[in-house]
Amino acid sequence: xxxxxxxxxxxxxxxxxxxxxxxxxxxxxxxxxxxxxxxxxxxxxxxxxxxxxxxxxxxxxxxxxxxxxxxxxxxxxxxxxxxxxxxxxxxxxxxxxxxxxxxxxxxxxxxxxxxxxxxxxxxxxxxxxxxxxxxxxxxxxxxxxxxxxxxxxxxxxxxxxxxxxxxxxxxxxxxxxxxxxxxxxxxxxxxxxxxxxxxxxxxxxxxxxxxxxxxxxxxxxxxxxxxxxxxxxxxxxxxxxxxxxxxxxxxxxxxxxxxxxxxxxx
Numbered sequence: 001x002x003x004x005x006x007x008x009x010x011x012x013x014x015x016x017x018x019x020x021x022x023x024x025x026x027x028x029x030x031x032x033x034x035x036x037x038x039x040x041x042x043x044x045x046x047x048x049x050x051x052x053x054x055x056x057x058x059x060x061x062x063x064x065x066x067x068x069x070x071x072x073x074x075x076x077x078x079x080x081x082x083x084x085x086x087x088x089x090x091x092x093x094x095x096x097x098x099x100x101x102x103x104x105x106x107x108x109x110x111x112x113x114x115x116x117x118x119x120x121x122x123x124x125x126x127x128x129x130x131x132x133x134x135x136x137x138x139x140x141x142x143x144x145x146x147x148x149x150x151x152x153x154x155x156x157x158x159x160x161x162x163x164x165x166x167x168x169x170x171x172x173x174x175x176x177x178x179x180x181x182x183x184x185x186x187x188x189x190x191x192x193x194x195x196x197x198x199x200x201x202x203x204x205x206x207x208x209x210x211x212x213x214x215x216x217x218x219x220x221x222x223x224x225x226x227x228x229x230x231x232x233x234x235x236x237x238x239x240x241x242x243x244x245x246x247x248x249x250x251x252x253x254x255x256x257x258x259x260x261x262x263x264x265x266x
Contacts, residue, residue, distance in 0.1 A: 002035055003265060004206045006197055006223060008215035009042035009053060012233050013256060016122050020052055027257040029057045030266040039200065041193050043185060043219045045103035045147050047133045064147035065187045065219055066196030068105055077199060078105055079147060079188055085169050086144045090137060092165045097157030104146040107135045119152050149186040159184055173219045185219055194226035214259060215240060231259045
């Protein structure tokens with residue numbers, strides 16, 4: 001019976017510093033060779049889906065927590081925030097003392113004076129990975145084309161106020177852990193990884209009983225609440241582990257391979 005498997009990116013199938021384990025690449029290739037479908041299902045916007053991720057053998061991808069969908073290299077869906085709302089969002093976040101990182105299909109927008117390694121140790125790695133897909137907010141603030149926001153909490157900031165003021169347009173995802181623990185993701189209202197999965201399954205006529213997911217962080221919770229079979233990585237947040245049907249190892253200890261073998265998919 002053909003399954004469709006959705007894989008989170010960061011913390012599940014790749015590491016921003018160490019890259020993608022060869023075991024994960026081999027496992028995804030074996031999964032599709034066995035006749036199953038493999039989708040990247042990431043909070044990253046399409047602009048930040050690096051070449052190594054995009055070309056590791058996925059059938060398609062859901063990016064920006066469901067706001068962007070691609071199948072066999074063709075764009076199926078792209079929900080963008082109106083530029084005037086994106087512009088207003090930057091002002092609200094800065095007024096609340098937070099650092100806006102605006103994420104789109106073609107570009108990510110942030111000002112390096114604000115978003116640097118003093119805010120996130122991995123900020124320079126993101127800039128390097130983006131290359132020409134990085135743009136400053138300054139000079140583009142009124143014309144940004146974005147799918148979502150990753151806002152960074154700083155000492156003295158007021159994230160509760162930011163969430164309240166942005167609530168007419170976005171749902172907020174609060175993260176845990178050392179990697180993204182100071183990040184709040186703002187997703188267009190009604191969108192999530194689960195919503196993206198529902199669209200994909202409807203378009204491809206895949207029954208819910210055949211859905212599987214692998215994840216580790218709190219933006220995976222809607223996915224874990226929706227799909228049939230849930231696999232948490234060994235490094236997952238407590239909330240994700242609580243919903244899991246199976247907890248595999250972390251990615252660098254063959255977590256993807258071992259999880260797919262446990263489910264008899266490879």
